[in-house]
Amino acid sequence: MPTPKNLEQPRANALNEQFDQERSFSFLENLYLPEIFKALWYSLKQMFQPKITLQYPEEKWDPPSIFRGRPVLVEDNGKERCVACGLCARACPPLAISMQANEDSDDPKERYPDFFEINMLRCIYCGYCEEVCPEEAIVMSKDYDIVFESREEAIYDKERLLVPKEDLQDRLEFLREYKNRQFGQFWDFQEENNIHSVRDRDEEFHSGLSLVEMLEQQRHNDNVEPESEWVR
Template identity: 45%
Template sequence: MLLKPKTSILQKIYLPDIIIGLWITIKNFFFGKKVTIQYPEERRNYSSRLRGMHYIKTINGVENCTACMLCPTVCPAECIHIVAGERPDKEKYPISFEVDVLRCCFCGMCEEACPKDAIKLSNIYEMSMLKRSVYEKDFLLEQRGHK
């Protein structure tokens, strides 16, 4: 059944409502608070819990990671690839540690699984790259973020 809304005679001749509408738009034009964030100069304040670009925490230049393989195991996107090795100062360490960011879903489970506080997600969200982005170990060892 078609229900026709009840309209008064003033609404039927449109004009008063149109004038009200025009008033609203011009009010916004002059006094409306602009919500645009002018990106390169202004930035949005994200929560400190934001999960952004990965890094591996180091202490005195030695990576925390012991190549325990917990993070590639828990990773739902299967984007972490670790080759483990041995060296004089460290019993077990990752020879290569790659994060395929194109597959990564930034769920943060690697961070939660890590027993050594090694892999972490910083709060850097500007991650565009000019080439296919697989984060190598050298890149991951740069300390970024403040977590």
């Protein structure tokens, strides 16, 4: 196939001995001096441009809300929002999250993580944990300044992971806008949905049934013989 004329021909190299196809330099290009002065002129111009370099670590960069830094747990009114459902641990590609769920019948939320750990040596900052969390309980913070001196220090426990929601407003707002766009404007995260108590659901949704009645109804439904083979 003939080579198109408007494409630069390959230079001669060890594998290509067609020196006749090599582009020849002009006299000025052979001198190299004009190119050196061009580069010096460019450097000189840049010296008078506004400086964008930060003197890290004295000066810290404030990342935009789209930035995915260290994953943190959202602390809402002094408590973690997390209900220890385990979805984030399941979605985490490098298996960096581990937790143990516990129950507290006095807490309207009923479930909480007894311990919650993220191994920051494994974390790849993918944000999947944030994506799957139904409670907005784990989000990617702006924290990129992460240093450890030992492997043990890289395991962040619940106390180190908790960050008040007031300090995460940028990311939470970004997530709502992002999720809104993702799901066609019908996603509207409600903080009160964090309370997954059957008691509260019964009260709030006015099902007309008490918890005992709901359980009786469930038991009744379980004992009803199916009318067709298809539902067995």
